Each structure stands twice: as structure tokens, then as C-alpha cells.
Amino acid sequence: MLSPRNHASLYLILLLGAILFVCGCVNEQPGESVPATTVPVTGTIESLSFYTTEMPPYNYEENGSLKGISVELLELATEEMGTNVSREELQLLSWSEGYQAVLDQKNSMIFTIARLPSRETSFKWAGPIMTAHTVIFARQGSGIEIDDPGDLQNYRIGVETDDAAIPQLLDIGVDESQIVQVLNATLLVSMLRDGDIDLWAYGEVSGRYFAEQVTGDASGIEVVYSFPYVPLYYAFSLDVPDATVQSFQQALDAVKTAREPGYSEFERILYRYLGVGCYRNVTSDAEVMALANLTAEAIEQDAQGTFRKINEGEAPYLDPENPARYVFVYDTDLVLVANADNPASVGNNFQGLVDVTGTPFRDEIRSGALQNGTGWVEYVFLDPEESGLYNKMTFYRLTQGSDGQQYIVCSGKYKDCGS
Known part of the structure; x- marks a missing residue:
């Protein structure tokens, strides 16, 4: 809780910020990177106790050192806040120990944790880090088939104590008597292998990691069986001041925002730990081309009106049932004039910016459009829904708007796993 004196100080800071904004003293240019020092230090993040657990690839120990996506993201976010919380300050516990510590202990944080409705009021949250999903594993060749939750009856299902899988199983009607709780995932792998449990509920990526560690295969x-994706977060004990959580959230958002040379530090971390994935696509090449062509024809009839509809996310420029299907439009200087998925980026110039692999794909779009009129480019792109890096294909078409200006209309799809 802030004291009256701190409330007054915070009020003065906010008032000064408002005056600077109105006066135009703070004037961030489109596409300009944000220095780390711009994130205000309003909390005391360095005074917290930090707890984590073995949950690869997010947080885990290797050769005596903690590493993982969430570990590095925490380091960068606290650096963005102007402090320096290093991985040496993190305490590695079993999941149950860490979870209970933050419930019982003041001034603490745990990560990586699924944000579930049953946990919502137990913590203060900052994130998301990524999305992930719990799955139910069986032994290969067991013959167990689960077509719907009712098929889970009479099976012994292993879970880690206090894991997100427990409320997820209960929510789909699994009886509590079927759930076998143990303290760590490696023991669960052994129990599944030896037939002491029939099924194992755990995160898919982490589960395969532990299976490899224990069995070598x-x-x-x-x-x-697969549960829906859930967001992963950093969770703070309830006594941590809101200002601390908000300051950390701002810093986290800054680390996840693209800067020079075109991608974010978050993307760099994902690329190192996960590489580039493929997609189980629901969009065909023909659908992508049809959407770009339809948009180009609309721009030829009414350029500014079409840009407005695109930036407002109207259908068909943003598919309400498949948000990954949308259009975006550049002028021939690569200034973005419309984007149905991210209208906040309109006005930025994307010349020379690259993806995390170093591909200047927007420059390739422009040169291809000016030389050939239409074509395709491939590059690596972050999908915020899946929170991963994927190969993407974009179709482009050069068109002349009703205002006499040339524009490059684009629509893309993530590349199929089989292509």
C-alpha cells in the first residue's frame, strides 16, 4: 500500500508526464525504438523473492545453471526497469513448493504459471509470456483412445502436485479419485512407463522433454487428449504493490515490442530456444490471393474509404473466424497505410527492417511488386495467438488507388507443416 506521501509523489509524476505530452515535449516518431530508460521505475522488483521450477523450455536447470525463455525474459524486463535481477537470484523449487511459497509468503513471484480462472484472485499477474496447452499422454502402443472427456473414466491419471492439470481435469468431469498426484514430472514419466498410472496430464513441450530425459526416447x-491453450504468466503475491506489477508489465511489453533491426528481444529468445515451427493451416493459397485481389479492387474504387475499413478491422479485411487471415497495405516507400490486424503500426516506415533470421522481407515485397506486379515471399513471423515463430508466406499485388497513388496489397498465411 502506498503511503500518502508516496501518493503525492506519484501524482506529481503523472501530472508532469501529462504536461509534457500536451506540450509535445515527448514526441516518439513512428518506428523509432524506445530506449530502456523510458520505462519508469515505480516498484521495488529487486526486493522480491523469485521462485521457479523445472518447466522446459520456459525455465529449467542445465549444467548447474538456470535458463529458459521466461528466465531470460525476466532478466531483460528487470533490466528495462533500471535494475538487474539475474538468474543467480532465482530459487529453483519443486512446483508445489514454489506455488505454495508465493501463496504463503509476502513479497514474492513465481513463474512460469498458467493463468486459470481458479487461480485468478490468488495472485497479481504480469504477462502473457506465451500460450501453452496441457495434454494427456499415454504410452505409445497402449491402445488407449480418448475421443471425448467421458472416455477418461476408470483411468489413473498422473499429475504434478498443484499443477494446472488438476483443475482442468476436474472441469471436464474427471473424478478426483482418478487423479494421482506426485511431486515431480520425472517420477510421472517412470510411473507411466512402468504402468503405475495409465495416463499423464502435463504440458506437451515440457512433457516430451522429461520423457527424453528419463527414458531417452x-x-x-x-x-x-488436448486441452485448450491457456496463457502463461508471471504471478506475484497479493501484497506486492500494484505499482511494482504495473512497472514490470510495462517493461515486459517493451521487451516484446519490435525495435531495430525489425524484431523484438522476445523473438530473439524464442528463436534460440524453439527455432521456427510449422502450422496446421486452415487457409489455402487461393483464399489468400482472393482476399488480396478483392482488397486491391476496393482500393482502386475508393482508396481512403477502404483503408479506413481495413484499419477498423471490418470483414472481409479481417476474418472474424480466423484472425490470422487479414490484409495489410504499403505505399511504394514501404510506409504502412493500412493493417487490419495491427492498426497501431500504420504510418511506420518498414524499409530495411528484417525478421529474426535477417530476411528483409518487406523490401523483397516492394521490389517484387514493382518488378512483377504480383508474387509471394517467405519469412519468419511471430504469431501472437500461438506465441511462437512460424514460417509465413505472403502474397502481394501492386495496384493503383482511386487517389492516383500506387499501393502494395498483401495477405499471408502461415506455412503448412507438410509443405
């Missing part, structure tokens, strides 16, 4: 397990 991650292919010895198979997914027989």
Missing part, C-alpha cells in the same frame, strides 16, 4: 509417449 520422447517417442515412447503419445498425446491422446
Whole structure:
């Protein structure tokens, strides 16, 4: 809780910021990177106790050192706040120990944790880090088939104590008597292998990692049921001041925002730990081309009106049932004039910016459009829904708007796993 004196100080800071904004003293240019020092230090993040657990690839120990996506993201976010919380300050515990510590202990944080409705009021939250999903594993060749939750009856299902899988299983009607709780994932792998449990509920990526560690063969397990994706967060004990959580959230958002040379530090971390994935696509090449062509024809009839509809996210420029299907438009200087998915980026110039692999794909779009009129480019792009890096294909078309200006209309799709 802030004291009256701190409230007064915070009021003065906010008032000064408002005056600077109105006066135009703070004038961030489109596409300009944000220096780390711009994130205000309003909390005391360095005074917290930090707890984490073995949950690869987000946080885990390797050769005596903590590493992982969430570990590095925490380091960068606290650096953005002007302090320096290093991985040496993190305490590695079992999941149950860490979870209970933040419930019981003041001035603490745990990560990485699924943000579930059953946990909502137990913590203060900052994130998301990524999305992930719990799956139910069976032994390869067990013959167990789960077509709907009712098929889970009479199976012994292993879970880690206090894990997100427990409320998820209960929510789909699994009886509590079927749930076998143990303290760590490696024991669960052994129990599944030896037949002491029939099924194992855990995060898919982390589960395969532990299966490999214990048995030497991650292919010895198979997914027989999948839960919906849930967001992963950093969770603070309830006594941590809101200002601390908000300051950390601002810093986290800054680390996840693209800067020079065109991608974010978050993307760099994902690329190192996960590489580039493929997609189980629901969009065909023909659908992508049809959307770009339809948009180009609309721009030829009414350029400014079409840009407005695109930036407002109207259908068909943004598919309400498949948000990954949308259009975006550049002028021939690569200034973005419309984007149905991210209208906040309109007005930025994207010349020379690259993806995380170093591909200047927007420059390739422009040169291809000016030389050939239409074509395709491939590059790596972050999908915020899946929170991963994927190969993407974009179709482009050069068109002349009703205002006499040339524009490059684009629509893309993530590349199929089989292509």
C-alpha cells in the first residue's frame, strides 16, 4: 500500500508526464525504438523473492545453471526497469513448493504459471509470456483412445502436485479419485512407463522433454487428449504493490515490442530456444490471393474509404473466424497505410527492417511488386495467438488507388507443416 506521501509523489509524476505530452515535449516518431530508460521505475522488483521450477523450455536447470525463455525474459524486463535481477537470484523449487511459497509468503513471484480462472484472485499477474496447452499422454502402443472427456473414466491419471492439470481435469468431469498426484514430472514419466498410472496430464513441450530425459526416447509417449491453450504468466503475491506489477508489465511489453533491426528481444529468445515451427493451416493459397485481389479492387474504387475499413478491422479485411487471415497495405516507400490486424503500426516506415533470421522481407515485397506486379515471399513471423515463430508466406499485388497513388496489397498465411 502506498503511503500518502508516496501518493503525492506519484501524482506529481503523472501530472508532469501529462504536461509534457500536451506540450509535445515527448514526441516518439513512428518506428523509432524506445530506449530502456523510458520505462519508469515505480516498484521495488529487486526486493522480491523469485521462485521457479523445472518447466522446459520456459525455465529449467542445465549444467548447474538456470535458463529458459521466461528466465531470460525476466532478466531483460528487470533490466528495462533500471535494475538487474539475474538468474543467480532465482530459487529453483519443486512446483508445489514454489506455488505454495508465493501463496504463503509476502513479497514474492513465481513463474512460469498458467493463468486459470481458479487461480485468478490468488495472485497479481504480469504477462502473457506465451500460450501453452496441457495434454494427456499415454504410452505409445497402449491402445488407449480418448475421443471425448467421458472416455477418461476408470483411468489413473498422473499429475504434478498443484499443477494446472488438476483443475482442468476436474472441469471436464474427471473424478478426483482418478487423479494421482506426485511431486515431480520425472517420477510421472517412470510411473507411466512402468504402468503405475495409465495416463499423464502435463504440458506437451515440457512433457516430451522429461520423457527424453528419463527414458531417452520422447517417442515412447503419445498425446491422446488436448486441452485448450491457456496463457502463461508471471504471478506475484497479493501484497506486492500494484505499482511494482504495473512497472514490470510495462517493461515486459517493451521487451516484446519490435525495435531495430525489425524484431523484438522476445523473438530473439524464442528463436534460440524453439527455432521456427510449422502450422496446421486452415487457409489455402487461393483464399489468400482472393482476399488480396478483392482488397486491391476496393482500393482502386475508393482508396481512403477502404483503408479506413481495413484499419477498423471490418470483414472481409479481417476474418472474424480466423484472425490470422487479414490484409495489410504499403505505399511504394514501404510506409504502412493500412493493417487490419495491427492498426497501431500504420504510418511506420518498414524499409530495411528484417525478421529474426535477417530476411528483409518487406523490401523483397516492394521490389517484387514493382518488378512483377504480383508474387509471394517467405519469412519468419511471430504469431501472437500461438506465441511462437512460424514460417509465413505472403502474397502481394501492386495496384493503383482511386487517389492516383500506387499501393502494395498483401495477405499471408502461415506455412503448412507438410509443405
